[in-house]
Amino acid sequence: MNQPPYSPYPPPPQQAFAAVVSPSPVPSPYGAPPAIAYGYPPAPSQWGGTAQPALDKGGASLRWFVLASMVGGGLSVLLGAALAGAADSPDDALATVGGLLMMCAIPAAIAYFVLVLVWIAKSWAMLPPMARSTQNGRVISPGEAVGYLFVPFYNLYWYFVVSMGLCDALNRQLAAYGSPKRAPRGLAMAAAIVQVIPYVNLGLGPLLWLPFMFMTDSAKQEYARLSGVAV
DSSP: OOOOOOOSSOOOOHHHHHHHHSOOOOOOGGGOOGGGGGTOOOOHHHHTTOOOOOSSOOSTTHHHHHHHHHHHHHHHHHHHHHHHHHOSSTTSHHHHHHHHHHHTHHHHHHHHHHHHHHHHHHHHHTSOGGGOBOTTOOBOOHHHHHHGGGSTTHHHHHHHHHHHHHHHHHHHHHHHTTOOOOOOHHHHHHHHHHHTSTTHHHHTHHHHHHHHHHHHHHHHHHHHHHHTOOO
16 A cells, blocks of 8 residues: 655645635725725725715815905905005005005915815815715826816816816715715806806806805715714
């Protein structure tokens, strides 16, 4: 009878080889598929309507600073123009003060645009990475949400993606939590349409964008509350 050759080492357990060949799925945060643990972007079909907790409040207080910059710039222009018009001559002190007040609208406008960009980035950043996708399934990072707005011509299309896509992502999470609250997707479309029209965007753009921010922040606060984030 043939005997196996003598070996001083015990045979390896079969389960050890099975574990190497067929590893068990690696658990990942928020119930994501194992691929997320290795850094691969998720497809929306992989997580569907699963509720994902908000990471923070999304800079909800920024809307008040945006409102202050908008009101301050508008008042400085109106008051400066009134003083300049009341002056007897261009060398009058009233004309000088009026001109200085009108120049204050420049830093106010810069503050407005910077604060809006920060708000956009923080709004997308409050969503977990696997929840940052539009209705069409395009995954958007906070950096992309802001960065593509600086690309000439492409930004005309990106206004729609970044605003309406944010509503899509928020509404998907609110629905997954069972909340009836929704972000204003229709208002986002209207604000984006006005934003791509030259000259009109300077006057009507902020008048639509500001209500969009306030209504979206209301949805963000509801999402943060459902996630257990203090609001």
